[in-house]
Amino acid sequence: MSLSPASGIGRFYKHSAKIIRFVRLGCANRPFYHIVVMERRKNQHQPVIEQVGSYDPMPNESNERLVALNTERIRFWLGKGAHMSEPAAELLGISGLLPVHPRTYMTAWRNRRAAAEAEAAETETSKVDTA
Amino acid sequence: MLRAGCQLLNQAAAVKTGSNNFALEFVRWRRKPRWLPVAKSKMFRVPERKKQTEEERTELMRLHNNYKTQLRSVRQYLREEVVRQQETSTADHIVLTPEQEEAEFQRCLDENAAWNAKIASERNVRLAEEREAKVAYVQERLEAAKLRSEERREKVDERIRYEIEQAKTFITRESLEVAIETALANPVDHNYAIDLEGNMYRGR
Numbered sequence: 001m002s003l004s005p006a007s008g009i010g011r012f013y014k015h016s017a018k019i020i021r022f023v024r025l026g027c028a029n030r031p032f033y034h035i036v037v038m039e040r041r042k043n044q045h046q047p048v049i050e051q052v053g054s055y056d057p058m059p060n061e062s063n064e065r066l067v068a069l070n071t072e073r074i075r076f077w078l079g080k081g082a083h084m085s086e087p088a089a090e091l092l093g094i095s096g097l098l099p100v101h102p103r104t105y106m107t108a109w110r111n112r113r114a115a116a117e118a119e120a121a122e123t124e125t126s127k128v129d130t131a
Numbered sequence: 132m133l134r135a136g137c138q139l140l141n142q143a144a145a146v147k148t149g150s151n152n153f154a155l156e157f158v159r160w161r162r163k164p165r166w167l168p169v170a171k172s173k174m175f176r177v178p179e180r181k182k183q184t185e186e187e188r189t190e191l192m193r194l195h196n197n198y199k200t201q202l203r204s205v206r207q208y209l210r211e212e213v214v215r216q217q218e219t220s221t222a223d224h225i226v227l228t229p230e231q232e233e234a235e236f237q238r239c240l241d242e243n244a245a246w247n248a249k250i251a252s253e254r255n256v257r258l259a260e261e262r263e264a265k266v267a268y269v270q271e272r273l274e275a276a277k278l279r280s281e282e283r284r285e286k287v288d289e290r291i292r293y294e295i296e297q298a299k300t301f302i303t304r305e306s307l308e309v310a311i312e313t314a315l316a317n318p319v320d321h322n323y324a325i326d327l328e329g330n331m332y333r334g335r
Binding site: 075076078079080081098099100101105106 | 187191194195197198201202205206209210211212213214216
């Protein structure tokens with residue numbers, strides 16, 4: 001599989017459905033994503049119309065997950081009627097460009113609940129230990 | 132010979148079909164082919180449904196409704212923005228008159244010339260410095276070479292003087308007879324012994 005350039009050589013029809021989505025680059029156990037605009041029906045590893053950002057989902061040494069967005073072009077493509085994949089929509093919501101996606105809230109409350117349950121289990125076991 | 136060749140061929144075929152230990156094994160894209168049936172261990176497995184409470188569902192519904200409404204209005208705004216941009220932008224069509232274009236070109240040319248002049252002056256300074264350094268280096272090498280050659284000449288002269296000095300005692304064709312006479316007149320006997328104190332003990 002050859003890599004397609006991020007500069008965007010993808011051909012597209014004027015009225016075809018475009019989508020802003022991730023392209024998974026990197027390698028095994030090391031994901032890295034380009035945020036791209038491409039025709040919706042195409043495979044993610046086809047040439048893209050335009051790259052509008054990048055996303056590194058693995059925390060770096062200062063515990064940051066780095067995202068770069070070309071907001072000007074994202075605004076342009078959204079104005080042109082481009083769709084968004086759900087992860088891309090979540091990321092744009094968190095970045096503050098769009099309203100926050102409901103799935104972000106859902107993940108947050110599920111995480112909170114899991115943390116609370118884990119803490120409860122912890123206190124339970126400590127009680128048992130002391131008793 | 133022919134038989135040996137056949138054996139080799141057979142070995143190669145064995146490697147390709149994977150009937151010996153050296154067969155390739157892919158670890159990266161290892162997957163059951165699509166045409167194989169469901170595994171026996173998974174035959175009666177019922178996938179577990181994700182549980183979602185009524186409360187969570189209604190909350191998500193509300194959030195999604197809000198999100199869709201908000202996104203629709205944002206999209207509307209962005210669409211209008213794009214239209215506005217297209218109307219006001221001069222990116223795709225020419226708006227300069229030929230005179231303006233000429234002036235712009237002239238300005239660019241002047242700027243380029245200024246840059247070139249600046250870089251040329253810097254380069255001249257640098258080249259002069261380099262030339263000076265080169266001259267100094269060559270001079271130094273020449274001096275060193277001169278010194279070296281002088282030393283060599285000195286050494287050679289020394290040798291010649293020494294040889295001339297030596298040549299005074301050489302036996303020439305003229306002095307040959309005299310030398311023979313002298314040698315015959317003074318026979319030297321080397322058959323003697325020396326003890327540790329250096330005393331000579333002549334035999335004969």
